[in-house]
Amino acid sequence: MIIYGDLISGNCLKVKYTADFLGLAYAWHDVDVVKGEARKPEFLTLNPMGQVPAVVLDDGRVLAQSNAIIRYLARDSKLLPADAYLQAKVDELLFWEQYSHEPYIAVNRFHLKYLGKSKDQLEQWRVDRGNAALALMEKLLSGREWFVGQRMTIADIALFGYTQFANEGGFDLSPHRNISAWVKRCQAALNLKAIAA
Amino acid sequence: MIIYGDLISGNCLKVKYTADFLGLAYAWHDVDVVKGEARKPEFLTLNPMGQVPAVVLDDGRVLAQSNAIIRYLARDSKLLPADAYLQAKVDELLFWEQYSHEPYIAVNRFHLKYLGKSKDQLEQWRVDRGNAALALMEKLLSGREWFVGQRMTIADIALFGYTQFANEGGFDLSPHRNISAWVKRCQAALNLKAIAA
Numbered sequence: 001m002i003i004y005g006d007l008i009s010g011n012c013l014k015v016k017y018t019a020d021f022l023g024l025a026y027a028w029h030d031v032d033v034v035k036g037e038a039r040k041p042e043f044l045t046l047n048p049m050g051q052v053p054a055v056v057l058d059d060g061r062v063l064a065q066s067n068a069i070i071r072y073l074a075r076d077s078k079l080l081p082a083d084a085y086l087q088a089k090v091d092e093l094l095f096w097e098q099y100s101h102e103p104y105i106a107v108n109r110f111h112l113k114y115l116g117k118s119k120d121q122l123e124q125w126r127v128d129r130g131n132a133a134l135a136l137m138e139k140l141l142s143g144r145e146w147f148v149g150q151r152m153t154i155a156d157i158a159l160f161g162y163t164q165f166a167n168e169g170g171f172d173l174s175p176h177r178n179i180s181a182w183v184k185r186c187q188a189a190l191n192l193k194a195i196a197a
Numbered sequence: 198m199i200i201y202g203d204l205i206s207g208n209c210l211k212v213k214y215t216a217d218f219l220g221l222a223y224a225w226h227d228v229d230v231v232k233g234e235a236r237k238p239e240f241l242t243l244n245p246m247g248q249v250p251a252v253v254l255d256d257g258r259v260l261a262q263s264n265a266i267i268r269y270l271a272r273d274s275k276l277l278p279a280d281a282y283l284q285a286k287v288d289e290l291l292f293w294e295q296y297s298h299e300p301y302i303a304v305n306r307f308h309l310k311y312l313g314k315s316k317d318q319l320e321q322w323r324v325d326r327g328n329a330a331l332a333l334m335e336k337l338l339s340g341r342e343w344f345v346g347q348r349m350t351i352a353d354i355a356l357f358g359y360t361q362f363a364n365e366g367g368f369d370l371s372p373h374r375n376i377s378a379w380v381k382r383c384q385a386a387l388n389l390k391a392i393a394a
Contacts, residue, residue, distance in 0.1 A: 049293055051297075065288065067288070067292050071285065072284075085254075085260070085269070087269075089260070092261050094265075095265050095291070095295055096246055098292055099262075099295045099299075102296075139245060
């Protein structure tokens with residue numbers, strides 16, 4: 001398998017984390033997002049959506065969209081529950097992450113860290129919605145170690161992708177004790193070193 | 198099953214279309230989005246994400262997120278291919294729809310039709326990204342009747358949800374011949390009357 005991605009992207013890291021956790025063999029092909037390489041014609045031939053990550057499977061078939069990729073890689077593994085309803089609860093969080101979390105938590109980080117904007121230049125509605133996303137995560141994690149079931153699933157990996165960098169987007173994780181403990185839990189389960197906040 | 202939803206929402210209609218197509222029994226419970234009923238405490242108890250649609254299954258368990266719901270309802274049916282890779286290609290489009298289509302096609306319709314804005318008040322970046330989404334759909338449908346495989350899947354239903362109303366968001370479908378033909382194909386397959394443009 002070849003993973004096309006950029007290591008600054010939480011969406012791409014989700015795929016790396018999942019493949020590493022499952023011990024899947026892959027080659028990593030860098031695509032520089034800041035330089036716009038995902039929008040260039042040669043990449044659009046691979047993925048017409050013009051986004052990373054994308055993977056080329058061993059049989060040459062292509063798959064895009066981070067959460068579709070990790071769901072495919074994790075099928076029939078311990079990262080995805082076998083029960084249909086629990087799978088649907090994982091899906092619920094994967095869709096929520098892409099609609100109600102990533103567009104605020106990840107986009108504000110991109111604006112601050114990679115486009116060089118100041119905090120004053122962030123749009124307030126994105127700040128508010130990012131904070132609302134974190135507040136909901138904090139609530140959902142109350143009394144739980146993982147988002148779905150009793151072990152780490154791809155729902156955790158998907159949400160961890162950008163939540164681990166929330167501080168870089170101007171969001172403060174420190175009041176969110178459940179999230180902070182869960183971030184450490186994810187880092188340990190994925191065998192990652194803690195990111196300096 | 199009880200479906201909580203608002204018939205003005207393409208996201209909610211996806212669930213209705215899927216349930217109707219599969220002949221699933223359900224009660225429909227109206228939640229008025231424009232009046233903010235999805236954000237009220239009694240609804241948040243049901244779905245802390247504060248969004249419709251949400252369903253209560255016959256065993257009392259709750260599921261939210263339109264695409265997670267239709268994927269669950271369509272499991273083991275002809276609306277979802279049995280092959281794992283084709284399922285992943287369906288998922289790819291479901292995630293793309295929520296990230297790169299709905300926030301522009303649906304949101305601009307909401308602003309024009311339900312918040313009473315004029316076309317001049319729409320944000321140009323949302324217009325541009327909505328047009329980019331339609332252009333990609335047009336390309337992906339080239340030489341194809343359906344988005345994945347040889348028959349209608351939940352990928353078609355998910356994309357049809359708001360694409361059928363694109364004109365109401367200020368988008369012009371008429372130059373997109375593949376989309377226009379596919380919209381009619383979906384209407385026929387779902388046994389819907391054509392919407393007056």
